[in-house]
Amino acid sequence: MKIELNELSPVKRTMSVEVDADVVAAETERVVRRYAGKARIPGFRPGKAPLAVVRSRFRKEVQEDVKDSLLTRLYGEAAKEKGISPIGDPALDEVVFEEGKPFSFKTTFEIFPQIDPQGYEGVEVPKPAAIVTEEDVDGALGEVRDSRARLVVKEGKAETGDYLMADVMGEPEGGEPFQQENALVEVGSTQNLPDFNDRIEGAGKGDSLEFSVKYPQEHPAEKLAGKDVGYKLTVHEVKIRELPDLDDEFAKDLGDFDSLDALKDRIRTDLEARKQAEADNGLRKALMDKILLENPASLPDVLVDEEIRHRMEDMVRNMMMQGVDPQKIDVDWKEIRERQDEPARNAVHARLVLDAIAGEKGLTVEDKEVDAKIQAEAARIGEPYGEVRKRLADSGGLGAIKVQLLREKALDWVVAAADVREEE
Numbered sequence: 001m002k003i004e005l006n007e008l009s010p011v012k013r014t015m016s017v018e019v020d021a022d023v024v025a026a027e028t029e030r031v032v033r034r035y036a037g038k039a040r041i042p043g044f045r046p047g048k049a050p051l052a053v054v055r056s057r058f059r060k061e062v063q064e065d066v067k068d069s070l071l072t073r074l075y076g077e078a079a080k081e082k083g084i085s086p087i088g089d090p091a092l093d094e095v096v097f098e099e100g101k102p103f104s105f106k107t108t109f110e111i112f113p114q115i116d117p118q119g120y121e122g123v124e125v126p127k128p129a130a131i132v133t134e135e136d137v138d139g140a141l142g143e144v145r146d147s148r149a150r151l152v153v154k155e156g157k158a159e160t161g162d163y164l165m166a167d168v169m170g171e172p173e174g175g176e177p178f179q180q181e182n183a184l185v186e187v188g189s190t191q192n193l194p195d196f197n198d199r200i201e202g203a204g205k206g207d208s209l210e211f212s213v214k215y216p217q218e219h220p221a222e223k224l225a226g227k228d229v230g231y232k233l234t235v236h237e238v239k240i241r242e243l244p245d246l247d248d249e250f251a252k253d254l255g256d257f258d259s260l261d262a263l264k265d266r267i268r269t270d271l272e273a274r275k276q277a278e279a280d281n282g283l284r285k286a287l288m289d290k291i292l293l294e295n296p297a298s299l300p301d302v303l304v305d306e307e308i309r310h311r312m313e314d315m316v317r318n319m320m321m322q323g324v325d326p327q328k329i330d331v332d333w334k335e336i337r338e339r340q341d342e343p344a345r346n347a348v349h350a351r352l353v354l355d356a357i358a359g360e361k362g363l364t365v366e367d368k369e370v371d372a373k374i375q376a377e378a379a380r381i382g383e384p385y386g387e388v389r390k391r392l393a394d395s396g397g398l399g400a401i402k403v404q405l406l407r408e409k410a411l412d413w414v415v416a417a418a419d420v421r422e423e424e
Contacts, residue, residue: 003078010298011110013086014093017078018104024066024097031065032058067097071105084111088302110300115356119294124419127283130275132268140267144254145246151184151239157204158238160188164203165237173227182236200233209233220330284411287418288350295353299345303352307344308337351407358410365405373401 001023004016032055041049041057055062071092079086090109097103151163158164163186169179188197199211210232217226244250251263315336316326357363371389378388392398 001074001078001081003082005082005084008108011113011300012108013084013111014106014108015075015078015082016104016106017074018102019070019074021100021102024070024099024101024103027070028062028066031062031069035062063097063099067095067103070097070103071095074103074105075107086111087300088306110302112300113297113352115295115297115352117291117295117353117356117360120291120353120357120414121417122419123287123290123414123417124421125283125287125290126421126423128279128423130272130279132271132275136271137264137268140271141246141264144263144267145243145250148250148253149241149243152242154238154240156238157202158187158200160197160201161241162187163239163241164200164233164235165239167234167236169232171230172224173229175223175227184239185233196231199231203233203235203238205235205237207233207235209235222330283418283420284415287414288353288411291353291414292346292349295356297349297352299348299352303348304341304344307348308340311340311344312337354407354410354414355403357414358406361410361413363406363409363413365402365409369405370398370401373405 002016002018006014008014032051035058036049036051036054038046039049039054039058040046041053044050044053049057075090086109088110090107093106093108095105154162163184166183166185167179167181168183168185169177171177185200186192187201187203193213193215195213199213200209203209210230212228212230214228215221215224215226219225244253246260248259251257251260254263257263257266312333319326319329374389374392375385378385381388389398392401
């Protein structure tokens with residue numbers, strides 16, 4: 001086998017491979033015999049047709065199978081002989097395949113960059129103090145209180161912040177009418193157009209409103225964008241949000257709290273844990289930012305593209321979970337993808353550097369650590385451990401978990417070796 005390997009960039013290679021005609025002949029013979037063993041040809045018992053007949057009848061299929069088989073096998077053997085580990089699917093640039101002649105092909109592919117990690121020990125990095133103030137506690141308590149507000153009937157006219165219980169009918173210019181009975185319409189809501197809010201402010205029980213609103217061309221609702229919409233509202237009630245009193249009874253209604261002070265203590269504990277997590281994440285990010293500057297690397301496009309694809313898939317999945325149809329919203333997906341390029345490159349770069357650090361420090365992950373990770377995930381999603389492990393094993397996910405844990409170990413090692421400066 002003749003192999004010629006050329007470097008196009010630190011992470012991109014071309015490889016030309018050629019084998020003699022006898023290798024092609026041997027592979028063709030193997031494929032023909034495989035076809036003969038299962039071929040059903042009129043005039044012959046199953047599997048008993050002469051090889052010459054099989055070769056003639058399935059000539060095109062045999063050639064395709066031989067070509068595909070040789071490409072797969074020789075590509076792997078050539079890469080192994082040259083000591084390289086291609087990533088992703090190679091681009092097949094050319095193939096020469098003629099009966100009775102040598103078989104040759106040329107591919108272009110990417111490999112992992114060589115990284116000799118530098119400057120990752122004793123890195124000076126600040127860590128924000130995880131301080132929770134009384135103002136923080138009061139603010140969080142106010143949010144809890146706000147979530148427990150209830151709507152009560154108000155006498156008189158509606159003001160900003162009040163709600164109208166009303167039947168709403170709308171008729172877009174040249175479009176389909178729409179209506180909703182007993183709708184709650186917040187006066188002054190930022191989700192309404194200013195002109196709409198102006199028309200409904202001051203309405204009272206029993207009022208009938210009729211007006212028209214011009215929607216801007218860039219409005220996200222396609223059926224309303226750029227159109228005049230005629231509205232008719234029949235107001236049944238005006239309601240106002242009533243906040244509960246902040247007392248011991250309020251705390252008891254929320255759960256296992258015997259007093260308002262106990263509720264505040266829990267809020268403070270939760271805020272401290274959240275701020276500590278934010279500080280730890282900030283420390284890790286600042287640390288990796290410095291280490292990546294010390295370890296520039298060429299990044300394989302295949303890894304960056306894969307990271308962008310995962311990020312886009314997560315974005316679409318989150319939209320669908322929120323009841324939004326990604327195909328029906330007016331967004332520039334190309335622009336969104338372009339915005340993901342830099343963070344995707346940073347993520348890939350960080351993983352490659354952490355892999356290099358783990359290798360240099362001889363870090364390993366034991367099977368019991370993988371099992372513990374799976375058990376935690378099974379408990380989180382409420383499924384039996386055995387089912388989760390089997391699903392991961394069948395999909396190749398066990399290896400991914402091991403790699404993830406190894407990178408986490410490498411990052412933990414770097415954090416432990418860092419010169420952390422606690423901020424006031």
